Amino acid sequence: MTRRGKVAWGNWTFGTALVILMLFTLFPFYWAIVASLTPEAALFREPSLWPQQVIFDHYRALFADRDFITPIRNSLVVAGTTTLFCLIVGTLAAYALARLEFKGKAAIMAFILAVTMFPQISIVSPLYLLLRALHLIDTYPGLIMPYMTFAMPLTVWVLTGSIRQIPKDLEEAAHVDGATRSQSFRKILLPLAIPSLATTGILTFIYCWNEFLFALSFTLGPERQTVPVAIALFRGQYQVPWGEILAAAVVATAPVAAMVLVFQRRIVQGLTAGAVKG
Amino acid sequence: MRKISRLGYESRLGWALVGPALAVIALIAIFPLGWTLWESLHLHELRMPWLGQPFIGLANYGEIAKDPRFWAALGHTAFFTVVSISLELLIGLFLALAMNRVFRGRGFVRAAVLVPWAIPTVVAALLWRFIFESQGGIANALLVDAHILEQPMVWFIETATAWVPVILADVWKTTPFVALLLLAGLQNIDLSLYEAAAVDGANAWWQLRHITLPLLKPAILVTLIFRTLDGFRVFDLIYVLTGGGPGTSTEPVALYTFNALLQNLRFGYGSALSVVIFAITFGLALVYVKGLGVRLSGDET
Numbered sequence: 001m002t003r004r005g006k007v008a009w010g011n012w013t014f015g016t017a018l019v020i021l022m023l024f025t026l027f028p029f030y031w032a033i034v035a036s037l038t039p040e041a042a043l044f045r046e047p048s049l050w051p052q053q054v055i056f057d058h059y060r061a062l063f064a065d066r067d068f069i070t071p072i073r074n075s076l077v078v079a080g081t082t083t084l085f086c087l088i089v090g091t092l093a094a095y096a097l098a099r100l101e102f103k104g105k106a107a108i109m110a111f112i113l114a115v116t117m118f119p120q121i122s123i124v125s126p127l128y129l130l131l132r133a134l135h136l137i138d139t140y141p142g143l144i145m146p147y148m149t150f151a152m153p154l155t156v157w158v159l160t161g162s163i164r165q166i167p168k169d170l171e172e173a174a175h176v177d178g179a180t181r182s183q184s185f186r187k188i189l190l191p192l193a194i195p196s197l198a199t200t201g202i203l204t205f206i207y208c209w210n211e212f213l214f215a216l217s218f219t220l221g222p223e224r225q226t227v228p229v230a231i232a233l234f235r236g237q238y239q240v241p242w243g244e245i246l247a248a249a250v251v252a253t254a255p256v257a258a259m260v261l262v263f264q265r266r267i268v269q270g271l272t273a274g275a276v277k278g
Numbered sequence: 279m280r281k282i283s284r285l286g287y288e289s290r291l292g293w294a295l296v297g298p299a300l301a302v303i304a305l306i307a308i309f310p311l312g313w314t315l316w317e318s319l320h321l322h323e324l325r326m327p328w329l330g331q332p333f334i335g336l337a338n339y340g341e342i343a344k345d346p347r348f349w350a351a352l353g354h355t356a357f358f359t360v361v362s363i364s365l366e367l368l369i370g371l372f373l374a375l376a377m378n379r380v381f382r383g384r385g386f387v388r389a390a391v392l393v394p395w396a397i398p399t400v401v402a403a404l405l406w407r408f409i410f411e412s413q414g415g416i417a418n419a420l421l422v423d424a425h426i427l428e429q430p431m432v433w434f435i436e437t438a439t440a441w442v443p444v445i446l447a448d449v450w451k452t453t454p455f456v457a458l459l460l461l462a463g464l465q466n467i468d469l470s471l472y473e474a475a476a477v478d479g480a481n482a483w484w485q486l487r488h489i490t491l492p493l494l495k496p497a498i499l500v501t502l503i504f505r506t507l508d509g510f511r512v513f514d515l516i517y518v519l520t521g522g523g524p525g526t527s528t529e530p531v532a533l534y535t536f537n538a539l540l541q542n543l544r545f546g547y548g549s550a551l552s553v554v555i556f557a558i559t560f561g562l563a564l565v566y567v568k569g570l571g572v573r574l575s576g577d578e579t
Contacts, residue, residue, distance in 0.1 A: 028405040044414030093299035102292035119511035122556035126313035210398040228400035272462035
């Protein structure tokens with residue numbers, strides 16, 4: 001009797017805490033959406049939890065007056081190219097690290113892990129001088145190259161963890177039947193690894209899409225700014241244009257949020273395969 | 279005999295395949311690191327090109343040691359890291375335990391908590407800045423309504439209150455990641471342990487303290503160190519939320535270094551700051567790799 005009472009009480013507190021946590025998680029998004037649809041003048045005047053008057057002016061201004069398309073295009077180009085390049089080069093490395101036995105493998109893994117952890121700020125100064133010398137400041141390659149510093153180790157690390165979880169019986173059977181490494185890689189592993197590649201690609205893309213420090217350091221103006229930099233540097237003529245900023249925040253968040261909701265399970269697997277199991 | 283030659287072949291193939299990725303990493307990450315070190319031993323003011331780039335030994339490091347703004351920034355970074363990680367571990371542990379249960383809406387909870395993690399930090403910072411912005415903002419309205427505040431306050435004008443949105447935003451954004459790492463650890467725990475404990479009449483609290491937490495220790499440790507390194511290089515969040523202000527009272531080391539480099543164009547001194555940050559992070563990372571060394575050996579389980 002008391003036992004059951006205790007369990008029910010536990011469930012009740014658990015439920016309440018979870019609901020509060022969910023409200024805390026979702027409220028900022030809700031509030032940003034509401035605010036992005038509210039006239040600028042009403043934003044800080046007796047804020048109400050429910051929208052009083054819905055307008056789309058901020059979104060119109062964002063694309064018509066401010067040309068928010070340019071940063072979106074810049075982000076897509078930079079994040080997309082980086083991800084693609086990292087996947088191609090990273091797949092080879094991940095295959096070797098997951099499937100081949102060779103000396104120095106453990107050291108390579110430790111090295112890659114170490115690189116994923118080093119602070120970006122510690123290489124801003126030489127990268128700036130290097131890109132300046134190569135006249136690559138404020139260009140796409142001038143962002144893609146620095147992005148490799150974190151994207152490449154991340155890709156290799158997650159992909160290796162993910163490929164390791166694919167059973168290797170089929171490949172071994174093929175080797176017994178006389179298939180070469182290259183054949184078993186192309187014909188057997190690669191098709192099986194497509195979900196791993198997709199997950200890793202999504203993760204790498206998200207990291208690139210969100211990157212701020214390099215994009216801030218190595219671009220000069222709106223021409224080549226990525227989405228996070230453009231939003232962070234939004235300025236109005238006289239005051240902070242909050243309506244537009246929040247509209248931009250909603251626009252920048254929507255694709256990532258959609259990706260996360262669709263690929264939730266895979267993303268979680270990819271993240272934890274790399275991080276915890278080693 | 280055949281085994282040896284096969285191993286030789288695998289070894290060469292292995293290095294050949296890993297080669298390109300390693301070359302990229304070496305060229306764009308390791309080589310610049312060496313360059314930073316070299317820069318840090320020189321006087322290099324981009325604003326004053328006529329000074330040239332003379333070698334000055336460890337003078338930049340000497341300046342750091344006596345630079346109150348650096349030590350203050352180090353203090354802010356440590357404060358931010360400790361407070362936000364403590365909260366994140368506590369809430370993350372709760373979330374992980376929750377997501378490990380079966381209940382209606384679990385899929386929704388899992389997806390919902392992932393979204394803050396996935397969005398740009400800049401956007402997260404702006405959302406929280408907006409919530410706390412101005413005396414007419416929503417945070418003030420809600421707190422006054424709930425009688426927690428007597429009247430609206432200006433959050434960003436004082437150091438103590440400026441930290442509130444910063445910490446909240448970080449907890450909001452990063453707790454999901456912490457919860458996921460811990461959840462992965464929870465799922466590795468053998469369920470029969472709980473069944474046996476339940477048969478012996480152990481309650482949930484006992485099970486948490488004597489089964490879950492001890493077995494979760496490795497996952498907690500990994501999370502702790504991951505987050506410590508992250509916290510230590512915090513930049514985006516504070517750049518957008520407070521800009522390091524009021525004054526420089528919430529400025530973390532990464533922001534101070536960024537300002538030294540790209541605002542003041544002091545490349546020698548900024549590089550020395552970078553090296554110091556790297557050294558601290560590297561020390562922490564070593565702990566991590568050592569703690570996890572066995573599992574890195576590449577054995578396939």
